[in-house]
Amino acid sequence: MSEDSFRSVEIERSSVGQYVVRNVRGGSLSMGTGGDDSFTPVELLLAALGGCTAVDVDYVTSRRAEPTGFRVEVTGDKIKDETGGNRMRNLRVAFTVTFPEGEGGDKAREALPRSLRQSHDRLCTVSRTVELGTPVTVVDTTAADAD
Structure with missing residues (x-):
């Protein structure tokens, strides 16, 4: 790495x-x-999901026009699944972005759907990691730190 x-x-x-x-x-x-x-850790996960795409979308659209409103709501349900473990489901990242009238605003509105798709499909490290199900390794390094 x-x-x-x-x-x-x-x-x-x-x-x-x-x-x-x-x-x-x-x-x-x-x-x-x-x-x-x-x-909470779950709230930080939700913030990371929304924040990752927000950054991507903001960089693309604000080059065309400064948004007059930019709001992202990230929601999900915390459940205990059939194995007895906790997890999140029904994750949803909802964008409400408005731009001023005029040519720049029109270009930004036109770019918004494509930038959302690009972020979701290939740019946002957080949502892609969650969706692909990347394994997590948990280790105890206490003994190593004692030396």
């Missing part, structure tokens, strides 16, 4: 059920179990 392809975040416990997520650029956000205003 090249340095250009590697991505990571670090999660540090701040108290029971409360964590701080940090990226390599120094950004941080609170994550928790839903007992306060911190984002």
Whole structure:
């Protein structure tokens, strides 16, 4: 794997059920179990799904015209499946994007459906990873850290 392809975040416990997520650029956000205003892991998954396509769509359409409204609603149902495990289903990413009247706005409106399809079909790493069902490996490195 090249340095250009590697991505990571670090999660540090701040108290029971409360964590701080940090990226390599120094950004941080609170994550928790839903007992306060911190984002839950499922909410962050939903945000990643919508945010990934939002970035793609925004870059394509805003070159034509600055949107007058740009809203993404991401929803899904958290269920316990037949194996007894939790998962999400019925994931939906709904865009409501408006542009000003005029030639630029017309071009942006015309580009919107194609940019949504391109993001979903090939550009958005997050939704493509979820849809393809990429395996996740969980490891305990505690003993390695003790040395």
